[in-house]
Amino acid sequence: FIIPEFQEFCKQIEEIYWKCKENTNGKVASYIPQLKRMSPNYWGVSICTIDGQRFSIGDVSIPFTIQSCSKPLTYGIALDLLGSDVVHKYVGQEPSGRNFNELILDHNKKPHNPMINAGAIIICSLIKTIARAEMSLAEKFDYTMNYFERLAGNDDLGFNNAVFLSERECADRNYALGFYMKEHKCYPENCTFKECMDFYFQCCSLEATCDQVSVMGSTLANGGICPLSEEKVLKPESVRDVLSLMHSCGMYDYSGQFAFKVGVPTKSGVSGALLVVIPNVMGICLWSPPLDALGNSCRGVQFCEELIKKFNFHLYDNL
Numbered sequence: 024f025i026i027p028e029f030q031e032f033c034k035q036i037e038e039i040y041w042k043c044k045e046n047t048n049g050k051v052a053s054y055i056p057q058l059k060r061m062s063p064n065y066w067g068v069s070i071c072t073i074d075g076q077r078f079s080i081g082d083v084s085i086p087f088t089i090q091s092c093s094k095p096l097t098y099g100i101a102l103d104l105l106g107s108d109v110v111h112k113y114v115g116q117e118p119s120g121r122n123f124n125e126l127i128l129d130h131n132k133k134p135h136n137p138m139i140n141a142g143a144i145i146i147c148s149l150i151k152t153i154a155r156a157e158m159s160l161a162e163k164f165d166y167t168m169n170y171f172e173r174l175a176g177n178d179d180l181g182f183n184n185a186v187f188l189s190e191r192e193c194a195d196r197n198y199a200l201g202f203y204m205k206e207h208k209c210y211p212e213n214c215t216f217k218e219c220m221d222f223y224f225q226c227c228s229l230e231a232t233c234d235q236v237s238v239m240g241s242t243l244a245n246g247g248i249c250p251l252s253e254e255k256v257l258k259p260e261s262v263r264d265v266l267s268l269m270h271s272c273g274m275y276d277y278s279g280q281f282a283f284k285v286g287v288p289t290k291s292g293v294s295g296a297l298l299v300v301i302p303n304v305m306g307i308c309l310w311s312p313p314l315d316a317l318g319n320s321c322r323g324v325q326f327c328e329e330l331i332k333k334f335n336f337h338l339y340d341n342l
């Protein structure tokens with residue numbers, strides 16, 4: 024086993040869980056009613072190791088919309104379809120040092136990276152053809168959802184239509200970003216702007232549970248092979264790129280500090296989810312809706328910091 028004393032390990036995880044549960048800092052996202060209604064008390068932790076050992080505690084079976092945690096996944100799909108060279112003609116690899124939805128492009132007039140809204144919208148515009156055939160919006164959605172489900176070990180995911188409709192309704196900033204990038208010719212040819220935006224909102228509105236997201240994390244930790252189904256879902260070179268950018272850009276404008284303190288690739292979403300990948304060891308999902316000023320789950324970030332105090336998972340711990 025990759026974690027030999029798994030029982031003992033889980034006991035320690037449980038201790039950290041209860042410690043973080045007492046943390047009542049932060050505010051639940053309120054830009055759409057469906058997120059605003061989320062209880063601040065929800066708190067779940069799920070673990071799935073690359074050899075399929077699992078542990079979970081708390082609210083691990085309640086579906087939530089994965090929001091920005093979809094960004095590394097759609098990026099991975101685009102890489103698998105098109106390769107890194109093509110994808111990075113359209114989007115950079117640099118932390119933006121700004122908010123996730125900031126109206127800003129890099130000095131080449133490209134989005135800074137695929138982990139912020141601008142970059143993720145462009146990634147959504149790149150997922151459009153398979154085997155040279157243009158996909159309709161419906162096919163694109165099916166294709167992507169199916170990919171996400173395979174990352175989660177062929178478990179059924181959900182789609183929250185109310186969140187999708189609200190996202191689309193309250194998306195002035197995302198449309199502004201979209202048009203700004205249109206002005207700068209950031210999109211590939213024949214891109215239907217409206218469809219691309221809808222597809223982006225749909226990816227944000229896919230629903231999963233803490234348990235399911237931990238399996239997605241373990242597939243990434245395992246180089247793209249799902250430990251439960253043993254299916255090769257993503258190419259290892261795609262996963263390498265995904266993890267690199269999760270590491271440097273995954274936690275909004277806290278990414279630098281998080282990479283320094285915690286030192287594992289992680290992506291957060293506005294629903295309070297954290298997708299944590301400990302390469303060659305395990306995937307972890309942390310979910311608790313209250314967010315700090317930078318938009319990361321308060322309990323989630325605290326959990327990561329506590330975890331690194333107890334275990335040497337930081338990428339530079341074992342020198």
Ligand code: GLN
Nearest residue numbers: 090091123190227292293
């Ligand atoms: N739906 C949100 C948006 O596009 C997702 C952002 C997030 O999770 N940070 O604004």
